[in-house]
């Protein structure tokens with residue numbers, strides 16, 4: 001009884017299935033689809049616009065503007081990203097608009113093609129700070145010095161790339177998180193330059209990371225943390241030992257100098273006394 005029902009049921013459902021299939025397949029057959037999820041991926045002013053979906057048999061044009069005219073930057077691409085660095089570093093204090101147009105591969109269309117707008121992009125405010133690099137560090141006894149590399153950006157002036165410090169000036173600071181190798185609580189220290197001089201509690205090995213910070217920002221204030229570095233406990237202890245040894249040697253030398261001066265005076269004194277004692281005899 002159930003067996004004859006099934007084919008009939010299938011036959012009845014088939015158009016629905018086909019309909020579903022057609023609805024899903026139809027947009028993939030070459031009609032340009034509107035882009036979505038447009039996101040700026042910008043680090044130290046290298047700026048790439050990304051979006052979705054991968055095009056099926058059509059292409060994308062990407063246009064950018066800083067207020068007046070649209071300028072086409074990526075033309076008939078089948079990628080879902082476009083590098084807009086060259087445009088956005090022209091003036092990092094301007095607000096840029098960008099849009100992604102979905103067009104037939106032959107770029108001929110009668111009506112306006114579907115397009116999507118990216119969020120406004122202001123490089124100075126929106127570019128993310130790259131992970132900092134610790135260039136150099138040195139611990140001697142209870143003093144730790146750390147120098148952070150001044151990373152190059154994608155911003156060019158007179159043919160050279162400006163550094164983060166060149167672009168952000170005093171807006172840019174760095175935070176150091178440091179902790180004794182064994183203990184887990186990290187302490188912060190800040191600098192407005194690229195150098196830290198940290199007075200430590202003990203002449204032991206310390207581990208630390210560095211983070212770039214722009215306090216004037218609301219979002220993307222901080223970079224991710226640099227790789228961790230650890231100062232050599234032995235080095236720092238050697239440093240302290242050397243200082244102590246030096247101090248002891250100094251004290252000992254001073255002691256000997258004082259002692260010899262004292263002994264000299266004693267001798268002279270005694271010699272003088274002897275002379276005084278002897279003089280009457282001589283004169284006599």
Ligand SMILES: *[C@@H]1O[C@H](CO)[C@@H](O)[C@H](O)[C@H]1NC(C)=O
Pocket residue numbers: 037052
């Ligand atoms: C698009 O972005 C939204 C958030 O903006 C997210 O929830 C969604 O998963 C994204 N879609 C895709 C396909 O990645």
Ligand SMILES: *[C@@H]1O[C@H](CO)[C@@H](O)[C@H](O)[C@H]1NC(C)=O
Pocket residue numbers: 030104105106107108
């Ligand atoms: C361009 O491509 C579209 C879709 O692929 C097609 O409908 C149209 O006829 C083409 N136009 C020309 C001029 O080739």
Ligand SMILES: *[C@@H]1O[C@H](CO)[C@@H](O)[C@H](O)[C@H]1NC(C)=O
Pocket residue numbers: 138139140143144145197
């Ligand atoms: C750390 O830097 C300061 C200032 O530049 C300098 O006087 C000091 O000798 C340095 N200390 C170490 C351990 O390098």
Ligand SMILES: *[C@@H]1O[C@H](CO)[C@@H](O)[C@H](O)[C@H]1NC(C)=O
Pocket residue numbers: 157158
């Ligand atoms: C470099 O650029 C500045 C303006 O940013 C300009 O004043 C200066 O003359 C330029 N120097 C050279 C060597 O081109």
Ligand SMILES: *[C@@H]1O[C@H](CO)[C@@H](O)[C@H](O)[C@H]1NC(C)=O
Pocket residue numbers: 136147193194195
């Ligand atoms: C920072 O430290 C480096 C290396 O120790 C040194 O060359 C540089 O002059 C220092 N800069 C400042 C601003 O103190």
